[in-house]
Amino acid sequence: MRKKLKEIWNCEVHGHYGMTEMGIGVSIECHAHDGYHFNEADLLLEVIDPNTGKLIEDDSEGELVFTTLIRKGTPLIRYKTHDISRVIRQPCPCGAATLKRIGSPVIKMRSFVTIGNNDTIYPSFFDDEIYSVPEVVDYQVVISNKENRDCIKFVLETMEEGLEIEKEIKERLLKNPVIDSNIDCGMLSLAEFELVSMGTLRSKSRAKKLIIDNRKRCKNQRSFI
Structure with a gap:
């Protein structure tokens, strides 16, 4: 689909990951197209084993869990997304060494x-x-x-x-x-x-x-x- 859009519109196509609970701008691809940079200023991300709830090391797939950092009225603490992905440890080719990335694709557990x-x-x-x-x-x-x-x-x-x-x-x-x-x-x-x-x-x-x-x-x- 990305290839077709690029050919038809003659433009660069960037994927993103978001949800209603966290907002649409949770993470987005840069020009390197090597995972999604996520919003560390607003969200704390953890990856857990969906069966045990224990933390998983970077570069290993597990369930994404978010905690909101700036929300006051309805904060979410260790919110289980039921989405499977991983945190990429290596720096991104784009040069943003301090911005963590989520691997793609992000897969729904229920699917x-x-x-x-x-x-x-x-x-x-x-x-x-x-x-x-x-x-x-x-x-x-x-x-x-x-x-x-x-x-x-x-x-x-x-x-x-x-x-x-x-x-x-x-x-x-x-x-x-x-x-x-x-x-x-x-x-x-x-x-x-x-x-x-x-x-x-x-x-x-x-x-x-x-x-x-x-x-x-x-x-x-x-x-x-």
Whole structure:
């Protein structure tokens, strides 16, 4: 998506991370695009193990926890965000040696889904493979279970109808280590690809692409983390 925006608008595109509770300006990318510099003047950031609540060292992934430093009426103390990321220890290539950075992407814990041999995926997990094909503008992942094996279907929103891109995308997906290893051990299969017209997925009233887990209808479904 970043590449498409840069090409269309001929501009530099910067990602940012924020939330209603902390404000939209929690952290933002610099020109180096190597993580998000966060607002240390207003917020104290900690990274914890989401299961034990213990602090995690820098460069290790865990749950982001914020404490507001200047808010008076409704301060937040060690507010658990349910977002997974890490604090990057190394200085940023931009030269801002004293500003800490959050690694990207920041992943929502509630969006995690386990597949096959207990491997975890999340909504942006397949972005590199899918968006490497320029004709694809959005996608959705649908997971089902057939004959005791997980089955992944990709719904691809394309710029034009009638494109023959399924073979190219499948070849790229098979190079993903998680997909490759689970297919090899017989725990996963790739279903057919469904191509839909531009705007179809956006019309389903969602802010971010979803993983649709149809296994929840089964008795032995895998649960979200």
